[in-house]
Amino acid sequence: MADPSGWTAELISARRSLARSSTAAKVADILRDMVMEGRVLPGAKLAEDSIADALQVSRNTLREAFRLLSHERLVVHELNRGVFVRVLTEADVVDIYRMRRALEGAALQFWGESADAGRGRAPGVSHVRSAVTMGVAAAERGDWDGVGTANMHFHRSIAALADSTRIDEIMSQLLAELRLAFHVMPTVRDFYEPYIGDNERIATLVEAGRSQEAVAVLLDYLNRAEDQLLRQFASKAGQPSAQADSAST
Amino acid sequence: MADPSGWTAELISARRSLARSSTAAKVADILRDMVMEGRVLPGAKLAEDSIADALQVSRNTLREAFRLLSHERLVVHELNRGVFVRVLTEADVVDIYRMRRALEGAALQFWGESADAGRGRAPGVSHVRSAVTMGVAAAERGDWDGVGTANMHFHRSIAALADSTRIDEIMSQLLAELRLAFHVMPTVRDFYEPYIGDNERIATLVEAGRSQEAVAVLLDYLNRAEDQLLRQFASKAGQPSAQADSAST
DNA sequence: GCCTAAGGTTTGTTGAACGATCCTGCAATG
């Protein structure tokens, strides 16, 4: 009998394409992407009729999709008024960074105490490094959106050192939330440029198994990034609100 | 003019009862409570028709409620098959404790580094202590459900030292998920009794501002609790599955 | 400018209908 692992291995890799999902879940995916990519800005109203018409789905299906999104903090569901893209507040930013310090800091610290740290080349560490490489390359070609994307990959790979699906999921949500702030920021370059070297330093320390130092640099970075973002909020405080947009206009 | 703070204070306290919520959200609350209290066991199917009939709501409203619940990991939504109360796996337990070590550990550590720790009687600390008191009293009267509830309050108050609504929320969800395991456990006393003294020790260390030692005791507790729970899973591995219950039977 | 009322719009819920999918039971076959 010929080795079956060849063609059954192909079946295994084909499994992903069999995944079905409900229309409500698909609609939620579409809306989430539009929000995360800034094609619908914070404050915008997601009007049921126009979206249901545009996507050619029933209003009930759309409502299910809204309910699916409501836990992700990208939209806010206001009773009898509808669903809106979240406007991130300063308190949100403070809370998000508080949680990032807890999760990313703990992930890095516990990883450092584990057996893997003595072998600096574990799989998770290579993801940390490749995110740095990606960010440096994007910066060199002036692609600041790409720098931001690489930075998100970097921080997700730090958290992923914890090897926890729950932590991965929460981390994704936190970074998605932060994107809401960036969509209304004057320029992304000003935010990311100062920190490219930090990621490089952290990666090097991680590879060397010097996790306590890596934690210190990481926490320092998170503190500075939080401060910078809050300063952006403060400098916008006097400007008129340009965020009351609607999906129907 | 008489002091208005008396009757306006009553208005303020009555505000909570004015909070409106949609029927879908109310239905989700009812179902969540039933799952968390073990009135519907893990593996049970939440059949649309019978629940909609029982609650006298439309099937569409119930479906919205299911979608509201789907992020909380208490139920699992299977396409074309329905919604089921989650059966917690060993991998779930490992992941939950991994995240608890990250969150509770970080909350306690960062709190220790903050200005509050030198004043061991900050508001959050009193909640830690009162949860301990509550647990000891419950144990003395043999109320082991009460001990479990107090233990949950204890760990939530530890995480709440982080002063983060997101951390509080995640912590609540993690502890709710763990309840799923306890609903199918032979006896809760065996689980909690060994740990009452740990909570006492942690609280005393927190009050004394000795946060590093408190972190060490906490992490040790979490490791032991995880091991014990996993041993319970292993000892159940050969038993027939009594979990394929249905809400309609 | 402020307040009130009326009208229009939108949301939340309901119920019925239909198609797709799954589950169960039974029969046929090797």
Add this chain to the structure above:
DNA sequence: CATTGCAGGATCGTTCAACAAACCTTAGGC
């Protein structure tokens, strides 16, 4: 006996239409 195939029934997912409730906008009066 084990496996496969088929039919029927049950359930889920989606759609549609309808209606009531709540909100928003506009117009008029003071």
